[in-house]
Amino acid sequence: MIFFLCLCMVLLPLLLGRGALCLLYRKRPVRGTLLSDGVLTGYLIVVGLAGAAHMGAVLLGQSFSDNVRWFLGMLGVCAAAAAAVLLWDRRRERSAPRQQDFRGGPPINAKERALFFAFLVLSLLQLMRIVLGGERYLEGDMTVEAVNSFLITDDIYKINPLTGEWYQAGMPLRLKLLCLPTLYGDLCRLSGLEPEQVVWVAVPMLTWFCSNLAYWILAGQLFPESRERQGFFMNLVALFYLLGDTVYGADGFGVMHSGFRGIVIRAAVLLPYTVGAVLRRRWKLVVLCIAAEACMVWTFYGLGACLFTAVGLAAAGFVWERLRGRSGGKEASA
Amino acid sequence: MRALLESAWLGWERYTGNHKLTALLLAALLFFWFGGMGRRARDAVGKMAFYTSLMTAACVCPISAAFLMLYQTRFYSYEWIWSLVPATAMTAACGAVFLGRIWENYSCFSVKGLLRACLPTLALVLLVFLGGSLGQENWGGEVTERDRERIGETLRELEQEGQEICLWAPREVMACARAYSGEIRLLYGRDMWDSALGSYSYEVYDGTRQELYQWMTQAEESGRLEGTMEVLTVDETGEQHSSEKRLDGMACIQDALELGANYILLPGNMEAEELEKLQASLAVELRELGEYVLLRPLS
Incomplete structure (x- = not known):
């Protein structure tokens, strides 16, 4: 059931994402975009919809069941719209020349096959660690308790998740507005799975998968001319994840032991995807990443890591291009 | 502010005390700037390297680290400012270039390839392993x-x-x-x-x-x-x-x-x-x- 839930959590975002990319980048037929872009964009949209439903429920004092209905309703409408957009795009594409994916090229050689096999082995080890490893880092986290309290009381943050008693003094609004526990509660309600299974197994698997997609996009951007170097890149990322497993604060630690936390999803998925989007100058995707982070992590005192990274990388890129241009000019004159 | 500066000063020690993954990042940046990678790098790699270098320096220096902690709110501790540094991507990119150069001309199934390419590859993998905590967990789940x-x-x-x-x-x-x-x-x-x-x-x-x-x-x-x-x-x-x-x-x-x-x-x-x-x-x-x-x- 967990694998089936994960499959739905990939296919539905893929539909939403492809539809969204078709609208955001109208000039380019959607077949020219990567599947990985589709899944990640769809994931950002799902988080955004969950955030909107959650915020509405919290500010209007609605029940958790109302929140689930709103979320499903918005998801259904967006999925139907995405399907319609994709159908329209298919008709449009028939009249436009077919664009090749920039990853196309010569057939895979033996080295690339060996790298792919090595990546597969490392990935399976990581997946086994997440599903069977068992140890979760729960310091400072009450996600499962919060989801349990939503499901039992049908209210959002009316009772203290840690004790089960009614709140006397309440909790800060800046934390109440973060939507991940409600999103996980929605998944529990829809799938019938226990919160521990959704939060501690299914969601970390999805985070791991999306993280690999984000790095895969980055690999294609950094080494577009060499599949071999893309393969080395992905294998090294997988190795860092496995090594960081025992090291608190490392990316691998977060993905292996607390892939349900907003701060880990930001570090492992949103930030690499933001870097890839900035390097590709896909500014609309950057905006989606910033908005998704605001739903998951942003505490309203800072402006978020995705915005900082996007602005910083764009500024650094601008300076790099100027320096490159100047040194190219000097070499030419010499 | 004083507490932040102290946290930023001690945070670096704690962050690198149990692992050397950050040392791998510094080695990767040295390889980029002084190992000939920078001159031949594509724009995408160059931009990412430039940004990574600036942010790494900002995270290591206590004063700029304190400002980054202020930006990311005091809710999160020192190690989370390293989220702003694409450390994994940069280290992996430099490693990919290094391995790509070694494996450019050698097939992995020839004896020559085994000696000239596999050994540096294994050495790099070993270096990466030594950068971790060598299997010693420095955290304990509250309940197993x-x-x-x-x-x-x-x-x-x-x-x-x-x-x-x-x-x-x-x-x-x-x-x-x-x-x-x-x-x-x-x-x-x-x-x-x-x-x-x-x-x-x-x-x-x-x-x-x-x-x-x-x-x-x-x-x-x-x-x-x-x-x-x-x-x-x-x-x-x-x-x-x-x-x-x-x-x-x-x-x-x-x-x-x-x-x-x-x-x-x-x-x-x-x-x-x-x-x-x-x-x-x-x-x-x-x-x-x-x-x-x-x-x-x-x-």
Whole structure:
């Protein structure tokens, strides 16, 4: 059931994402975009919809069941719209020349096959660690308790998740507005799975998968001319994840032991995807990443890591291009 | 600001104390700038390297690190400012270029390839392994998965009685109970000992609940009803004084019952004579339940 839930959590975002990319980048037929872009964009949209439903429920004092209905309703409408957009795009594409994916090229050689096999082995080890490893880092986290309290009381943050008693003094609004526990509660309600299974197994698997997609996009951007170097890149990322497993604060630690936390999803998925989007100058995707982070992590005192990274990388890129241009000019004159 | 600067200064030591993954990043940046990679790098790699270099310097220098911690709000500790550095991507990119150059002209199935390409590759992989913690975990999950299953069985037995549960128990049980079931109420939660959870609400535990936690903690170690807790007081001059306060197990259990606890799990190492004293003095029933002793008020 967990694998089936994960499959739905990939296919539905893929539909939403492809539809969204078709609208955001109208000039380019959607077949020219990567599947990985589709899944990640769809994931950002799902988080955004969950955030909107959650915020509405919290500010209007609605029940958790109302929140689930709103979320499903918005998801259904967006999925139907995405399907319609994709159908329209298919008709449009028939009249436009077919664009090749920039990853196309010569057939895979033996080295690339060996790298792919090595990546597969490392990935399976990581997946086994997440599903069977068992140890979760729960310091400072009450996600499962919060989801349990939503499901039992049908209210959002009316009772203290840690004790089960009614709140006397309440909790800060800046934390109440973060939507991940409600999103996980929605998944529990829809799938019938226990919160521990959704939060501690299914969601970390999805985070791991999306993280690999984000790095895969980055690999294609950094080494577009060499599949071999893309393969080395992905294998090294997988190795860092496995090594960081025992090291608190490392990316691998977060993905292996607390892939349900907003701060880990930001570090492992949103930030690499933001870097890839900035390097590709896909500014609309950057905006989606910033908005998704605001739903998951942003505490309203800072402006978020995705915005900082996007602005910083764009500024650094601008300076790099100027320096490159100047040194190219000097070499030419010499 | 002073506290932030101190945290930024010490944070770097703590962040790199248990692993050397950051050293790999610094080595990768050195390879980029001085190993000939920078000159031939594509724009995308160059831009990412330039940004990574600037941000790494900002995270290492305590003053700029303190400003980054201010930006990311004091809610998060020092190590999270490293999220702004694409360390994994940059280190992997430099490693990919290094390996790509080695493997450019050699097939992996020839003897020449084995010697000239595999050995540096294995050396790099070994270096990456040495950058980790070598398998030594520097963190401990509060409750292991095996303990969680054992505690789950105990809680299942409590649920089978069919009554609403308001529980007071040793710390490991209190840590698992709300995750196990949202129907179990607790006298206090994990925020009693996990200060990071304390910032999730404005709730404050009263003195009685704090005494209950202190008594249970010392009972787990001593197995006795009598215990002590440290009390900190501040006098008129602002000076802090520490004193010991006696904790009486009987009184704590009575307080817990008055607060509404109808299921109390005592540590399994409670001495038999202590349990007899309890049964004689209070209208309670005691029985063994797994690794604990269940105390229930007689109705």
